[in-house]
Amino acid sequence: xxxxxxxxxxxxxxxxxxxxxxxxxxxxxxxxxxxxxxxxxxxxxxxxxxxxxxxxxxxxxxxxxxxxxxxxxxxxxxxxxxxxxxxxxxxxxxxxxxxxxxxxxxxxxxxxxxxxxxxxxxxxxxxxxxxxxxxxxxxxxxxxxxxxxxxxxxxxxxxxxxxxxxxxxxxxxxxxxxxxxxxxxxxxxxxxxxxxxxxxxxxxxxxxxxxxxxxxxxxxxxxxxxxxxxxxxxxxxxxxxxxxxxxxxxxxxxxxxxxxxxxxxxxxxxxxxxxxxxxxxxxxxxxxxxxxxxxxxxxxxxxxxxxxxxxxxxxxxxxxxxxxxxx
Amino acid sequence: xxxxxxxxxxxxxxxxxxxxxxxxxxxxxxxxxxxxxxxxxxxxxxxxxxxxxxxxxxxxxxxxxxxxxxxxxxxxxxxxxxxxxxxxxxxxxxxxxxxxxxxxxxxxxxxxxxxxxxxxxxxxxxxxxxxxxxxxxxxxxxxxxxxxxxxxxxxxxxxxxxxxxxxxxxxxxxxxxxxxxxxxxxxxxxxxxxxxxxxxxxxxxxxxxxxxxxxxxxxxxxxxxxxxxxxxxxxxxxxxxxxxxxxxxxxxxxxxxxxxxxxxxxxxxxxxxxxxxxxxxxxxxxxxxxxxx
Numbered sequence: 001x002x003x004x005x006x007x008x009x010x011x012x013x014x015x016x017x018x019x020x021x022x023x024x025x026x027x028x029x030x031x032x033x034x035x036x037x038x039x040x041x042x043x044x045x046x047x048x049x050x051x052x053x054x055x056x057x058x059x060x061x062x063x064x065x066x067x068x069x070x071x072x073x074x075x076x077x078x079x080x081x082x083x084x085x086x087x088x089x090x091x092x093x094x095x096x097x098x099x100x101x102x103x104x105x106x107x108x109x110x111x112x113x114x115x116x117x118x119x120x121x122x123x124x125x126x127x128x129x130x131x132x133x134x135x136x137x138x139x140x141x142x143x144x145x146x147x148x149x150x151x152x153x154x155x156x157x158x159x160x161x162x163x164x165x166x167x168x169x170x171x172x173x174x175x176x177x178x179x180x181x182x183x184x185x186x187x188x189x190x191x192x193x194x195x196x197x198x199x200x201x202x203x204x205x206x207x208x209x210x211x212x213x214x215x216x217x218x219x220x221x222x223x224x225x226x227x228x229x230x231x232x233x234x235x236x237x238x239x240x241x242x243x244x245x246x247x248x249x250x251x252x253x254x255x256x257x258x259x260x261x262x263x264x265x266x267x268x269x270x271x272x273x274x275x276x277x278x279x280x281x282x283x284x285x286x287x288x289x290x291x292x293x294x295x296x297x298x299x300x301x302x303x304x305x306x307x308x309x310x311x312x313x314x315x316x317x318x319x320x321x322x323x324x325x326x327x
Numbered sequence: 328x329x330x331x332x333x334x335x336x337x338x339x340x341x342x343x344x345x346x347x348x349x350x351x352x353x354x355x356x357x358x359x360x361x362x363x364x365x366x367x368x369x370x371x372x373x374x375x376x377x378x379x380x381x382x383x384x385x386x387x388x389x390x391x392x393x394x395x396x397x398x399x400x401x402x403x404x405x406x407x408x409x410x411x412x413x414x415x416x417x418x419x420x421x422x423x424x425x426x427x428x429x430x431x432x433x434x435x436x437x438x439x440x441x442x443x444x445x446x447x448x449x450x451x452x453x454x455x456x457x458x459x460x461x462x463x464x465x466x467x468x469x470x471x472x473x474x475x476x477x478x479x480x481x482x483x484x485x486x487x488x489x490x491x492x493x494x495x496x497x498x499x500x501x502x503x504x505x506x507x508x509x510x511x512x513x514x515x516x517x518x519x520x521x522x523x524x525x526x527x528x529x530x531x532x533x534x535x536x537x538x539x540x541x542x543x544x545x546x547x548x549x550x551x552x553x554x555x556x557x558x559x560x561x562x563x564x565x566x567x568x569x570x571x572x573x574x575x576x577x578x579x580x581x582x583x584x585x586x587x588x589x590x591x592x593x594x595x596x597x598x599x600x601x602x603x604x605x606x607x608x609x610x611x612x613x614x615x616x617x618x619x620x
Contacts, residue, residue, distance in 0.1 A: 022443065028523045029444025036435035036494055037453070043465070043491030044457050050468035064474050116351045127352060129606055131359050136602050138552040140571040141591035145362040148369065148584050156365060159382030203358065215614035234340045257458075264461035267554045271575065286463045291559075296471060303464035310459055 048307070054300040055079070061294035078301035087285065088302065094194065095281040095306075098269075099262040102201035106258055107251060109202055110209025115239075117210075118217050128214070135207035143271035146200055150174055177278040193277035197269055201262060209254050216250040217243070256317055260310055282306050366595070370395050370588035377584055395589035408586070410593060412566070413573040417551055417594075420482050420569060424489040424550040425543045432494050433539065436501035437527055441513075454495035462492070462555050470559055480564035488556050493546045496613075500545070503615030504538035505531060541608030544601045551598060570594045 056074040059067050082088050117128055134142065149156050150173040158170035171179065171192065179192040220243070228238050266283035269275055275284035282302055289299035368384065369377060371391045401407020439450055469488060473479040512534075513526050521529065532539070557572045568576070574590040602609070 025442045026444045029438040029442030029447065032434040032438035032442070033444065033450065035431045036450075036498065039431055039487075039491050039494055040453055040457060043469070043488060044460065047465045047468040048456075048460055050472075051464050054468060054471070064471055112351065113355050116348055116355065127356055129603070130356055132602070132606070132610070133363065133599070134359055136548060136598060137363070138571055138591075138594045138598055139554055140552075140574045141366065141595045142362060144574065144587055144591050145366045148588070149362065149365060154377050154381045154584055156381060156384060159380075163382050203362075207359075211610055212614055215610070232337060234337045235344055236340055260459060264463070266461075266463050271554070283461060283463050286461075286467070290467060290470070296467065300464075300467050303461060303467060306461050307459070307464055310461075314455075314459060 051300045052304060054296055055304045057297050059296045061290070061296060064296075078297040082298055082301045082305070087280070091280045091282050091285045092305075094279065095263060095283075097194065098198060098201070098265075098279075098281055099259050101198050102205070102262040102265075103255055103258040105198065105202040106205035106262075107209045107254055109206035110211075110254075111213055111247070111251070113206060113210040114213040114217055115243075117214060131210055132207045134204050135211075139204075139267045140271060142204065143200070143268060146196075146203075147174060147272060150196060174273050175277050191278050193273050193279050197272055197279050200268060200272060201265075204268065205258060205262075208258065209251075212250055212254050213247060216247055220246050252321060256314070259313070263310060264306065363595070366588050366591050369584055370592050372585060374583040374585050395583075395585040396593070398586055399589045399593065408573070408577065408590070410570060410573055410590060413568050413570040414593070416482065416567055417569040417571070420485055420489070421547045421550040423483070423486040424493065425546045427486060427490045428493045428497050428546045429539065429543055431490060432497040432501055432542075433527075433532070435494070436498040436505055437531065439498060440502045440505035441510075454499065457491065457495045466556060466559050469556075473560065479560050480567055482567055485556060485560055488560075489550045489553060492553075493549050496549075497542055497546055500542045500609075500612035500615070501535070501539065503612055504535050504542075508534050538608055538612060541605040542612060544605040545609050545612075548598050548601055551594070 055078055056076065057072055058075060058077060059072075113131055117124060117131070148154060150158070152158055152170035152172045155170075155173075157173070158167075161167040162170055173196045174193050176192040179190050181188045181190050224242050225238055228242055233241070264283060265281070266287060269279055269281055269284050270287065273279045275281070275288065282305070286299045286303045286306070289295050289302060365384065368386055371393065372386060373390070373392060376390070397407070399408045399410045401409070402411065403409040435450075438444060439447060470479070473484055478484050508531050513530050516526050516530050551569075552571065553569075554571050554575065557569045558575070561567050561569065561572055562576075570590070571594055574587065574594060577587055577590055
């Protein structure tokens with residue numbers, strides 16, 4: 001796209017002039033992009049490599065000042081220790097459940113919200129802005145509101161539950177690992193706290209999906225839909241056969257991004273439950289290994305495992321799904 | 328399927344949607360807004376009132392009190408939580424990040440938008456890597472390195488970390504804007520003998536000022552909201568705490584809910600103001616790539 005434009009824009013230049021210009025552009029481009037490159041190299045690429053090295057070293061927080069960072073022995077003991085601990089497997093399982101359900105719910109609600117806001121109505125701009133608020137607000141502020149909303153002593157949800165819905169006792173939503181719901185006489189075990197962090201994730205992240213899906217909807221040509229309507233297609237038929245296929249690409253993209261973000265998420269769970277009550281994910285485990293147990297090597301090993309899972313996930317996506325959409 | 332049945336299904340769906348659409352809109356709006364309303368409500372209500380009737384969500388004007396706010400903002404010496412200091416720290420940190428990120432990413436975005444250099448296509452993978460790797464993974468070696476250098480608790484160090492975290496999204500947004508600046512304008516200036524940097528400064532930047540401002544506000548919001556690195560790097564240096572970190576540490580000691588909520592309101596208000604100013608440009612910049620499919 002860019003190349004033909006450039007050629008057309010400079011028709012008077014000779015071939016030789018064009019070559020010199022291209023070389024000049026290439027040099028200028030590298031010069032302008034180098035600060036970015038250096039920042040990313042120093043603050044992202046090098047740390048990743050170093051974390052990889054750390055994950056093979058037995059290093060504790062107290063030794064940071066004295067440890068010979070690049071000499072010393074290399075060992076697999078961190079991986080050995082981490083992979084065989086039951087806490088790790090549990091956290092890996094929770095991370096997967098949290099990311100899959102968190103992503104699916106956020107996209108589902110985002111899609112519904114985008115369809116609702118699509119047609120114009122009075123106050124549409126305001127509604128759009130309001131629906132984005134959960135996503136832009138500071139994570140510390142909104143997790144604490146949720147904490148208080150769900151609190152057994154002062155929370156609004158439990159007040160409504162016990163006063164109006166007739167619950168026997170308030171439910172400690174964020175500190176109960178497993179609760180029971182009785183539906184039609186059948187009692188079901190429910191991972192209460194994990195459900196709550198997933199609900200929070202839906203509330204927090206649906207605006208992200210909403211924003212991107214709405215943008216795509218507004219760029220979609222109206223003719224197809226109009227034609228289908230003229231032919232008597234019902235709204236659900238229009239949705240399934242015309243709107244949804246056009247959204248497939250953007251939904252797949254959001255799914256990948258959301259999955260990566262949710263898989264890596266630390267703040268929300270650390271702030272809501274501290275990783276307790278069955279909500280320990282890999283990210284919070286890395287933190288508690290690093291700060292709580294002062295075990296730099298083991299925390300690096302868990303973090304490298306996270307990166308490896310995501311790298312495989314992304315590889316599979318790019319290899320098998322991303323290519324297909326372009327054709 | 329007979330013609331009449333098809334028509335009846337059509338009418339039923341249309342009629343249902345006519346009812347469900349406004350109901351859905353109201354529900355979504357309420358769910359999105361309620362926690363914010365609740366936050367403001369609790370921040371202004373007396374704690375004994377909250378404990379007695381946690382279910383009441385309406386408040387009389389005479390009940391309102393700003394005590395929690397003055398408690399949060401007052402310095403520790405005068406019996407408060409010292410949030411004024413944290414606000415200044417956060418403002419410095421976020422503004423520093425905005426300036427540094429914009430400087431780096433305006434140049435980078437221009438190069439990616441306009442110049443055909445070696446590796447241009449690969450830059451996107453570099454950016455992807457920033458968000459692919461968990462922040463907590465990057466945090467481990469950075470934590471080790473800056474602890475060893477004795478610089479861990481310093482705000483400028485955090486600025487550098489934040490720049491790396493925000494440069495990729497910033498370049499992505501700015502590139503979308505720069506590509507909408509007509510190429511012919513720049514070429515006209517070049518014909519008049521302007522150098523590349525002069526073209527950027529005199530032609531491209533002035534045209535992109537609103538977009539750059541919006542991107543800057545977006546970076547401000549990210550830096551202001553950031554929690555993980557602030558927690559890891561600053562936790563031991565109370566004097567350098569950001570407001571987000573300050574609020575999160577409030578909860579550790581037995582703090583009344585109203586204080587916690589007043590702190591939350593204080594961190595949220597600047598973000599909402601910034602968002603109101605820049606919403607349209609910011610969201611356009613973010614979704615610019617998605618519209619194409």
